[in-house]
Structures are given as C-alpha cells and as structure tokens.
Amino acid sequence: MNKKSISLLIIVIAITTAIISFNCETGVEDSPVPGIIRVKLQADISDTVLVERSDTFTVNIKYPAVFMIKIFQGRIFQRQNFSVLYRTTSSYRQEDAVYNILELDSTGKYKEYVIFESYVPPGNYDKLEFGVNASRDDKLKIVALSGKKFENSVELPPGEKLLVDFPQDFKISENHITQIDVQLSPFKSIQRYRDVYHFYRQMRITGVYYF
Numbered sequence: 001m002n003k004k005s006i007s008l009l010i011i012v013i014a015i016t017t018a019i020i021s022f023n024c025e026t027g028v029e030d031s032p033v034p035g036i037i038r039v040k041l042q043a044d045i046s047d048t049v050l051v052e053r054s055d056t057f058t059v060n061i062k063y064p065a066v067f068m069i070k071i072f073q074g075r076i077f078q079r080q081n082f083s084v085l086y087r088t089t090s091s092y093r094q095e096d097a098v099y100n101i102l103e104l105d106s107t108g109k110y111k112e113y114v115i116f117e118s119y120v121p122p123g124n125y126d127k128l129e130f131g132v133n134a135s136r137d138d139k140l141k142i143v144a145l146s147g148k149k150f151e152n153s154v155e156l157p158p159g160e161k162l163l164v165d166f167p168q169d170f171k172i173s174e175n176h177i178t179q180i181d182v183q184l185s186p187f188k189s190i191q192r193y194r195d196v197y198h199f200y201r202q203m204r205i206t207g208v209y210y211f
Contacts, residue, residue, distance in 0.1 A: 068135035
C-alpha cells in the first residue's frame with residue numbers, strides 16, 4: 001500500500017470515528033436542575049422592651065420603633081465550597097439591603113422579611129453565612145411609655161467581623177424550595193457604650209423547611 005492510499009485510509013477512519021462519536025452518548029451527565037434557597041429574617045417576638053436608665057421603651061402599634069439593619073453577602077457552604085445568594089431569583093448580582101427589624105405587621109408582631117431567595121445547585125450543605133450590620137445612615141429610634149422619644153447610634157463592637165456564620169445541615173433538591181428561618185433578638189443584641197449602642201447580633205436559626 002502506497003503512502004497516498006495510507007493517507008486516504010487514515011482520513012476515512014477519522015471521519016467514521018467522528019460520525020460514530022457524534023451519534024453516540026458522550027457519557028457526560030446532564031447538569032442538575034437547581035433548587036431554591038430562601039432565607040427569612042424576623043425579630044424575636046418576645047424581645048420588645050428596652051430599659052434605658054429610668055425609662056422603659058416598648059415596641060407596639062401605638063409606639064412604633066426604628067432599628068435599621070443592613071444585610072449583605074449571603075452564601076451557603078458545602079465544606080470549603082460555596083454558592084452565592086441573591087436577594088431574588090431574578091437578581092444577577094449581590095446587593096446590600098436595609099430592613100427595619102422593629103417594624104410591625106398588621107397583627108402587631110414583628111414583620112418577617114425574605115432577605116435571600118436564590119437558585120443554587122442541589123446537594124447537602126452545612127453552613128449559612130451573611131453580613132449583618134446596623135445602618136450607618138439611621139439611628140435607633142424608640143418611644144418610652146411616657147411618650148419620651150429616644151434616638152441613638154448603633155454600631156458593631158471594635159474588631160467584630162461583618163459576617164455571621166450559622167452552622168446548619170440542610171439540603172437543596174432539584175425544583176424544590178429550602179427555607180431557612182433566622183431570628184434576631186433586637187434589644188438583647190445591643191449594649192450601651194458611652195454615646196452609642198454596640199450591636200452584638202444575637203441571632204439563631206429557628207427552623208429549616210422543605211417545599
């Protein structure tokens with residue numbers, strides 16, 4: 001067989017192999033369909049009173065209060081690997097959001113906020129993490145039973161990291177929603193230091209639900 005025939009044979013074999021490969025399965029599995037992680041935040045409904053010297057301040061419909069907190073940089077972890085969380089399923093980048101954690105709903109209870117709702121890969125996860133801070137643009141505003149108004153700045157203690165970790169085992173399933181409820185104790189979290197309140201962020205996961 002001459003060189004020309006050998007070259008032609010090689011070309012025929014290559015074309016035949018390509019056709020067979022094109023018509024056969026690649027062996028690569030399809031990408032999994034994502035699930036949804038939803039994170040809800042609510043103040044502890046039993047934490048409604050702050051005693052400041054001789055004054056008692058309370059949160060109710062008659063005496064509305066303001067404590068603006070900033071939520072940012074949400075992530076869920078599979079050991080060292082993580083998925084980024086967005087505010088809504090239509091978001092395409094991470095954004096900071098500010099909420100009045102002392103706002104009441106129509107029933108007089110603390111309002112519940114959806115702070116993250118995001119598509120993530122299915123699997124088993126072991127930690128939720130996101131940033132929590134007091135808004136620098138807003139002061140804590142509460143009213144005493146006597147009618148006295150009180151305003152003061154709130155900030156993290158020196159050296160306190162911005163991100164809060166919530167170790168928790170949970171799973172994300174294809175085409176399903178995993179909801180994590182997080183609770184913040186607003187008044188138990190703050191301590192007076194000179195002219196400001198330090199924000200110690202007493203927070204915990206109160207439930208994990210699957211839909």
